[in-house]
């Protein structure tokens with residue numbers, strides 16, 4: 001069947017072409033039908049646009065960016081087509097992926113539904129891009145916003161492509177996530193306190209988590225919140241995966257269904273036929289994207305464009321955002337806008353945002369005075385570079401050692417070098433946030449959430465407590481008194497001991513997450529389990545194996561069983577799950593006994609350490625490097641390394657006394673001291689002559 005030079009398609013090729021074409025057409029139809037269904041649900045009032053409701057509050061985690069919407073469609077079509085193709089051809093996707101003929105035709109026909117964003121890098125750029133592109137010059141999309149999350153282990157969907165994991169090894173249906181939560185995550189005795197860590201450990205964890213990961217959820221037509229529990233509506237909506245509430249539920253009476261909207265699918269890596277992946281809509285780098293946003297456009301919208309400063313409202317609070325992005329209770333209140341959309345979720349999070357916006361403006365002001373010839377852009381970028389370095393420094397020097405222990409820190413190369421520099425960049429390492437880290441391991445912090453948000457007065461004695469459930473998405477606490485409470489919040493965060501990380505979750509997050517006026521709310525740890533199933537997360541034992549830890553063959557706590565659990569937790573796991581191979585990663589790992597001197601068990605420690613290794617070694621702009629145009633000078637780095645989170649709190653708020661390490665409770669070895677005694681960031685090393693600036697930025701900078 002060969003003509004001179006020109007190749008006619010073989011019979012096989014014609015057959016494959018037809019199958020793939022049919023599959024894509026089928027997928028296009030399904031997308032159109034689904035879009036119609038969504039608008040019907042909106043028209044009939046099933047999906048609504050009330051951000052004050054608990055569903056509405058969860059939908060603030062949906063994707064909003066047009067870029068995300070476009071990717072959602074691409075992913076939908078290519079996934080549906082993949083599934084259809086598998087069915088109609090009777091060939092598995094792995095076979096399709098390993099056949100040149102199949103792939104060639106797939107690539108040609110699916111082309112219209114691939115993300116064709118072209119990226120050109122400037123290898124000499126002095127600063128990071130806003131969206132994380134071109135950090136890795138060989139792989140410009142590594143760590144970039146709006147790319148698929150990576151995986152340490154392949155997914156285990158029910159159909160191996162995209163249906164959530166719902167089946168046990170026995171073939172029966174897995175127990176409901178809420179039922180597991182009721183069995184394992186509640187304890188009626190008193191609050192459990194971690195003796196020497198402050199709530200700042202929790203608050204910093206959340207702030208950093210938002211820097212590296214934001215998984216978008218589906219949303220309904222016209223930006224409405226999808227409601228998966230409407231009795232009259234179609235139960236087969238592909239965006240839905242509601243959580244069954246057991247009949248004897250201690251909190252949710254007369255309710256059988258907890259809303260749960262699936263994470264959107266992401267186009268696969270390289271647009272090949274592949275199982276479903278989830279998106280990350282923020283940069284994976286620890287690059288203060290919470291402060292500056294994850295796109296050029298966002299960054300611009302947060303700047304004053306004068307003297308390098310960021311926009312603020314009165315009292316140094318963040319600028320106002322969309323009215324519907326939080327829950328307002330008084331005409332004077334407004335929703336905050338920051339680099340990350342989740343800024344309004346809880347006051348402790350808003351407080352860390354506010355702290356770093358203020359630190360940015362404080363430093364920018366000084367740099368602009370020191371270098372009167374600098375443009376707005378240079379002052380902005382140099383300040384941003386310092387802020388990012390401070391975030392990385394605090395995370396690796398102060399935060400991580402409280403979660404992991406010294407062994408893990410050194411084994412995974414996470415230690416901070418007291419010496420000057422550390423050229424660690426390895427271009428073969430991909431920073432990208434891993435699915436298991438985002439959907440499970442780094443949610444360990446949810447167990448540290450305390451039952452209140454509080455303000456501690458300057459006397460370090462007087463507290464004002466607000467029940468946590470009254471503060472979700474409500475900015476009143478940070479805006480009251482012209483922002484004066486922020487100092488009190490920071491004082492509380494760095495003084496009060498934290499709730500310990502274990503299998504117990506406070507009722508404020510387990511029963512009352514996003515409580516609304518109608519009394520509707522969510523269970524956060526149950527959502528975490530369900531999210532793992534939504535993402536096809538492999539089970540606990542599979543992660544044990546991946547981490548080189550003993551795999552459990554029984555629920556006993558001796559060799560061959562759950563060796564890292566105490567008998568009580570092992571018993572609860574047995575009660576919750578029929579078989580050890582069914583244990584969800586989140587439930588199995590959160591209930592492990594901690595590694596010595598750490599705050600997590602060995603399984604989460606392994607995933608968290610591997611991910612933080614990637615954040616450090618995969619970052620070409622890692623703050624500890626020197627002798628490169630993109631790096632700090634040695635004198636500058638020396639200044640950065642002196643700084644602690646405590647000092648930043650002191651420098652921006654009316655805080656006069658604080659202990660040196662604000663992640664550790666006040667004690668004789670970490671006493672309350674005068675802020676003035678803490679080492680100070682001296683900006684002298686940033687002073688440049690005009691000639692030096694010209695040399696760096698070009699003569700008409």
Ligand code: HEM
Nearest residue numbers: 202205206209213214215346438442443445446449527531
């Ligand atoms: C009061 C504090 C907090 C609240 C109210 C909160 C609430 C939430 C909610 C509602 C989600 C989305 C759940 C879903 O639909 O799957 C989420 C995700 C997450 N949370 Fe928290 N959280 C808090 C603190 C923390 C802390 C302290 C950490 C870590 C130390 C943390 C880590 C995460 C991570 C890694 C995700 C996944 C993010 C993503 O993939 O988009 N959270 N949290």
Ligand SMILES: [Ca+2]
Nearest residue numbers: 211283285289
């Ligand atoms: Ca980031």
